Amino acid sequence: MLKLIVQRLLALVPLLFIVSVLTFSFTSLLPSDPVDLIIGDAGTQEQYEMVRHRLGLDEPVHLRYLQWLGRAVQGDLGTSFFNSVSVTGAVMQRLPVTLSLTVMSAIIAIVIGVAAGVAAALRPRSWIDRFATLGATFGQAVPNFWFGLILVAIFAVNLRWFPATGFTPLTQSPWEWLRSVILPSIALGTSSSAAIARQVRSAMVGVLQQDYIRAARAQGLPFRRVIFRHALTNAMVPVVAVLSFQITVLLGGALIVEQVFAINGLGTLAIGAVRQQDIPMLQGLVLVMVALVVAVQLATDVIYGLINPKARPS
Amino acid sequence: MSIDTKTMPQALPSGRRRPGGAPVLIGIAVAVLLLLALLAVFAEWVAPYDPLRQSLMEALQGPSTAHWLGTDDLGRDVLSRLIYGCRIAVIAAAEATTIAVLLGVPIGLFIGYRGGLWDWIVMRIVEAVVSIPGIMVAIVIIAILGAGLHRAMIALGILFSTSFLRLARGVVLAEREEVYVRSARVVGASDSRILMRHIFPNIAPPLIVQVTLTVGAVLLAEAGLSFIGLGVQPPQASWGTMLNTAAAFMDFNWFLSVPPGIAIILTVLSVNLLGDVLRDSIGRGIAVDADPRAPAARYAAELPATAASAPVPRRDDEILRVEHLQVMVPGRAGGEVPVITDLSLSIGRGETLGLVGESGSGKTLTGLAILGLLGAGVRATHGSIELNGRDLRTLPRSGLEEVRGNEVAMVFQDPTTSLNPAFTVGSQIAEVLRVKQGLGRRQAWARSVELIDRVGIPRPAERAGAYPHELSGGMAQRVAIARALSCNPSLLIADEPTTALDVTVQQEILDLFRDLQDEFGMAILFVTHDLAVAADICDRVGVMYAGEMVEMAGVDALFADPRHPYTSGLLSAMPHASDRNPPLPTIRGNVPRPGTWPLGCRFADRCDFRIAACDRRIPLTGSRRQVRCVRAGEPELEAAS
Numbered sequence: 001m002l003k004l005i006v007q008r009l010l011a012l013v014p015l016l017f018i019v020s021v022l023t024f025s026f027t028s029l030l031p032s033d034p035v036d037l038i039i040g041d042a043g044t045q046e047q048y049e050m051v052r053h054r055l056g057l058d059e060p061v062h063l064r065y066l067q068w069l070g071r072a073v074q075g076d077l078g079t080s081f082f083n084s085v086s087v088t089g090a091v092m093q094r095l096p097v098t099l100s101l102t103v104m105s106a107i108i109a110i111v112i113g114v115a116a117g118v119a120a121a122l123r124p125r126s127w128i129d130r131f132a133t134l135g136a137t138f139g140q141a142v143p144n145f146w147f148g149l150i151l152v153a154i155f156a157v158n159l160r161w162f163p164a165t166g167f168t169p170l171t172q173s174p175w176e177w178l179r180s181v182i183l184p185s186i187a188l189g190t191s192s193s194a195a196i197a198r199q200v201r202s203a204m205v206g207v208l209q210q211d212y213i214r215a216a217r218a219q220g221l222p223f224r225r226v227i228f229r230h231a232l233t234n235a236m237v238p239v240v241a242v243l244s245f246q247i248t249v250l251l252g253g254a255l256i257v258e259q260v261f262a263i264n265g266l267g268t269l270a271i272g273a274v275r276q277q278d279i280p281m282l283q284g285l286v287l288v289m290v291a292l293v294v295a296v297q298l299a300t301d302v303i304y305g306l307i308n309p310k311a312r313p314s
Numbered sequence: 315m316s317i318d319t320k321t322m323p324q325a326l327p328s329g330r331r332r333p334g335g336a337p338v339l340i341g342i343a344v345a346v347l348l349l350l351a352l353l354a355v356f357a358e359w360v361a362p363y364d365p366l367r368q369s370l371m372e373a374l375q376g377p378s379t380a381h382w383l384g385t386d387d388l389g390r391d392v393l394s395r396l397i398y399g400c401r402i403a404v405i406a407a408a409e410a411t412t413i414a415v416l417l418g419v420p421i422g423l424f425i426g427y428r429g430g431l432w433d434w435i436v437m438r439i440v441e442a443v444v445s446i447p448g449i450m451v452a453i454v455i456i457a458i459l460g461a462g463l464h465r466a467m468i469a470l471g472i473l474f475s476t477s478f479l480r481l482a483r484g485v486v487l488a489e490r491e492e493v494y495v496r497s498a499r500v501v502g503a504s505d506s507r508i509l510m511r512h513i514f515p516n517i518a519p520p521l522i523v524q525v526t527l528t529v530g531a532v533l534l535a536e537a538g539l540s541f542i543g544l545g546v547q548p549p550q551a552s553w554g555t556m557l558n559t560a561a562a563f564m565d566f567n568w569f570l571s572v573p574p575g576i577a578i579i580l581t582v583l584s585v586n587l588l589g590d591v592l593r594d595s596i597g598r599g600i601a602v603d604a605d606p607r608a609p610a611a612r613y614a615a616e617l618p619a620t621a622a623s624a625p626v627p628r629r630d631d632e633i634l635r636v637e638h639l640q641v642m643v644p645g646r647a648g649g650e651v652p653v654i655t656d657l658s659l660s661i662g663r664g665e666t667l668g669l670v671g672e673s674g675s676g677k678t679l680t681g682l683a684i685l686g687l688l689g690a691g692v693r694a695t696h697g698s699i700e701l702n703g704r705d706l707r708t709l710p711r712s713g714l715e716e717v718r719g720n721e722v723a724m725v726f727q728d729p730t731t732s733l734n735p736a737f738t739v740g741s742q743i744a745e746v747l748r749v750k751q752g753l754g755r756r757q758a759w760a761r762s763v764e765l766i767d768r769v770g771i772p773r774p775a776e777r778a779g780a781y782p783h784e785l786s787g788g789m790a791q792r793v794a795i796a797r798a799l800s801c802n803p804s805l806l807i808a809d810e811p812t813t814a815l816d817v818t819v820q821q822e823i824l825d826l827f828r829d830l831q832d833e834f835g836m837a838i839l840f841v842t843h844d845l846a847v848a849a850d851i852c853d854r855v856g857v858m859y860a861g862e863m864v865e866m867a868g869v870d871a872l873f874a875d876p877r878h879p880y881t882s883g884l885l886s887a888m889p890h891a892s893d894r895n896p897p898l899p900t901i902r903g904n905v906p907r908p909g910t911w912p913l914g915c916r917f918a919d920r921c922d923f924r925i926a927a928c929d930r931r932i933p934l935t936g937s938r939r940q941v942r943c944v945r946a947g948e949p950e951l952e953a954a955s
């Protein structure tokens with residue numbers, strides 16, 4: 001297993017490198033001059049040169065990249081052009097917020113998705129099967145932020161069960177944290193849960209036809225044990241293989257759903273950075289997101305190896 | 315737990331889904347998209363108000379006769395803005411999709427055709443882009459280009475071009491290998507001509523499907539970007555910006571969020587549905603769903619009153635006793651079709667009863683019926699299955715689970731599929747011991763290793779930790795046997811346990827069965843289509859044909875003196891090692907499928923001895939030797955066999 005992890009980690013290094021080159025070169029293409037934006041129209045030539053030098057923009061692109069990379073590997077993603085805060089600090093401050101939404105919605109998506117998928121597979125064409133299929137169809141068509149709005153209308157505005165906006169850190173109050181993330185997480189996770197349910201269903205239907213399931217039952221193992229241990233373990237193999245994709249989708253969705261609930265996470269940071277053309281902030285954000293995606297991929301790879309012995313390097 | 319597809323080629327209705335869903339839905343989808351297009355073109359004429367006309371006196375009103383969908387924070391008419399939003403949606407989808415195609419397809423074609431360094435570099439970039447959440451990619455591109463409808467759509471076009479790029483590259487790579495491309499190159503056609511003439515027609519179908527998928531995704535992405543203020547800019551009316559407004563005034567008029575949401579959902583649903591239809595029709599060519607006609611009237615789905623068969627004589631050492639068993643499967647044309655009828659048999663302690671017959675005769679299903687594992691929709695409707703004096707058919711599920719493993723166990727045909735690929739073989743045996751016999755973890759493991767040793771696997775402790783795919787077929791079957799015997803059952807059902815194995819291994823496994831029977835004393839129901847195997851291992855043999863027992867006798871008697879024409883046919887088709895001459899041709903025709911059985915003798919259509927009396931139900935007669943044929947024992951048949 002350790003070998004697998006090391007293998008995957010090594011394979012991910014080039015990806016991170018390419019992404020960093022891409023974002024760096026793309027953000028260097030910004031049409032407007034950030035220095036102009038900072039000093040405004042009234043700035044003198046002298047001020048201009050000074051700011052330009054302070055930001056390091058007077059050096060050639062490749063040198064800037066190497067300097068940035070050198071600091072990035074040490075965890076320093078540079079300084080915002082605008083309020084001189086450290087990018088790493090700003091991102092790290094928002095990260096728990098977005099992570100809360102992503103993790104929570106992933107849990108919702110997986111739990112509901114697996115449960116519904118198994119139930120649908122056990123009773124093809126029952127109401128739960130139809131419901132899961134319908135849910136998957138709608139899940140592809142309903143914008144999650146709109147679903148969030150509807151949830152707010154029902155549960156926050158009318159029923160007042162949950163706060164309509166804001167975020168409470170987990171460390172401050174676990175209960176309030178849960179109340180603040182539950183609606184956005186449902187908004188985010190529901191469509192993924194339908195997608196996962198569909199995958200689980202089709203995998204499960206296939207697995208249930210396998211001889212080893214009938215063999216396990218012929219051996220007198222209890223039905224539940226056969227379904228949840230013997231069948232589900234195998235049915236999850238193809239599902240886990242695409243799970244990291246679903247979580248990436250959730251991470252992206254979180255950026256938008258944050259806005260519905262006025263939650264100050266990475267999405268808000270990113271939108272602000274675009275408005276202000278804050279290059280270091282954007283670069284840092286992209287890199288952190290890729291790192292997150294990579295971590296998720298690694299985790300799902302490990303789980304994949306655990307439940308699918310054939311995938312382990314021998 | 316469906317039934318064995320090998321024995322049931324057509325019984326279960328497949329998860330049938332008509333291509334593309336109901337025609338009504340398709341009609342609705344087309345209507346929605348047509349309406350969208352019309353509203354987009356004729357917005358000026360249709361919309362009751364100017365979408366930008368503000369009237370602060372009328373702000374945030376609910377639906378009324380003046381404003382059907384109410385007004386927003388600036389008193390603008392929601393319905394009018396919704397209608398103008400159609401135009402934005404159409405423009406957005408068209409722009410982004412066109413850009414994605416125009417960017418992705420040529421690059422994909424190029425790198426697919428050239429390969430090499432270009433391909434490598436571009437694909438690494440594509441991989442990097444798709445590893446980032448799509449919305450973040452769009453945000454970065456918008457940071458470069460600036461916000462606004464057209465710029466945001468360029469961003470989405472670039473983002474979605476990756477899927478077209480991969481699609482085009484994939485098609486080129488596949489087609490490049492095709493013979494006709496190679497032959498065209500030999501003739502001297504230029505590269506571009508090859509691309510144009512051969513590859514393009516193959517790209518068109520998946521491209522069309524991908525376009526519909528992209529249109530749906532673009533509509534959602536546009537709404538999302540406009541919602542966060544990076545797409546369409548206010549005051550212009552788009553569904554996304556309307557939702558942005560709605561979010562801000564949630565507390566005052568939550569209804570504002572409903573109309574644009576419904577518009578988005580309806581549109582995307584319609585596009586996706588049409589995409590599904592296209593994918594299905596393109597994927598399958600012109601799909602012909604050849605519905606099998608209902609069985610001809612001459613053949614009965616219902617059973618005629620069964621002529622009484624002779625009862626199976628009771629014996630003292632009886633382990634299993636099956637009487638008049640009938641099993642039904644769901645028919646294709648609805649209703650149920652019998653697959654096993656009037657099946658009776660008994661097995662004594664330490665005895666091996668062979669069940670032979672061609673595939674489709676119901677012999678495997680008989681084994682599963684005893685275990686109560688027939689599968690979805692398949693059910694035993696009649697008769698009794700007594701194991702150690704208890705009727706299994708009357709037991710509740712928990713009672714049956716108790717019996718399985720402890721009193722009866724099964725070995726399947728293919729050991730590589732009957733062992734769970736996710737667990738080590740040792741743990742699969744240990745699990746049974748822990749669940750069924752309550753052994754502790756260590757005890758169970760130690761016993762598993764013992765059992766693995768007992769079935770003749772060298773280095774058992776090490777092999778116990780192996781996964782099924784790491785073992786050879788013969789080894790895996792030994793493990794499966796060890797698992798089946800772990801709780802010392804009184805009956806072992808072996809379903810073609812040597813068929814999937816190498817010929818050299820077959821004999822070893824048969825020897826193992828004999829050894830183990832001597833040691834454990836279990837009775838064996840040995841299902842096989844191989845008469846030589848049956849002759850080798852069985853004490854008695856039952857011959858099955860079209861769901862019923864046609865002959866049952868001691869192994870020597872059966873092989874020396876077959877009484878049923880079908881048995882004779884099987885025996886004469888059997889190759890003998892000693893024979894100089896090739897075996898006689900097999901019996902003409904095929905086993906009739908369930909639901910198409912003749913009313914009288916089911917073998918009649920293939921029988922050379924058929925007479926008028928064969929056209930009514932034939933009972934199984936005799937006691938020690940049983941046979942189901944009106945002419946059994948006649949000298950004419952004797953001579954023929």
Ligand code: SF4
Binds near residue numbers: 880915923944946
């Ligand atoms: S009953 Fe008639 S048709 Fe059937 S096997 Fe005997 S002779 Fe042939």
